[in-house]
Amino acid sequence: MTSIDQRRAQRKRANFTVVVSDTINQRPLGHLGNISASGLLIISVYPPRNEAVYQVSLTLPGLTQHPQAIDLGIQEQWHEAASNPGQIWSGYRIIAISPTDAAVLDAWLELPGSRG
Numbered sequence: 122m123t124s125i126d127q128r129r130a131q132r133k134r135a136n137f138t139v140v141v142s143d144t145i146n147q148r149p150l151g152h153l154g155n156i157s158a159s160g161l162l163i164i165s166v167y168p169p170r171n172e173a174v175y176q177v178s179l180t181l182p183g184l185t186q187h188p189q190a191i192d193l194g195i196q197e198q199w200h201e202a203a204s205n206p207g208q209i210w211s212g213y214r215i216i217a218i219s220p221t222d223a224a225v226l227d228a229w230l231e232l233p234g235s236r237g
Contacts, residue, residue: 131157168211
């Protein structure tokens with residue numbers, strides 16, 4: 122069984138470009154592939170460190186007139202080379218999120234859109 126098969130929460134695909142930024146180093150970590158209430162997939166050009174912990178910010182459009190940024194603490198669970206050369210897919214578990222940001226994420230996950 123692969124790490125992808127071990128998902129517990131339904132994930133929603135990002136049908137738009139969402140940059141996931143490392144707020145400690147103030148640089149992009151990658152682009153959001155999909156997200157759930159408990160984890161996310163990031164597509165990047167560099168592999169993360171095994172089990173690394175990151176503090177990240179990302180903006181979710183569609184809930185209000187202005188896109189809403191949320192902050193997350195995430196930990197790398199797995200990563201592998203994507204089928205596209207130069208891309209790395211990395212799975213992360215959400216380990217820290219404020220109640221306010223969790224409510225924003227939950228509301229965004231309930232919006233119509235692709236599930237995967």
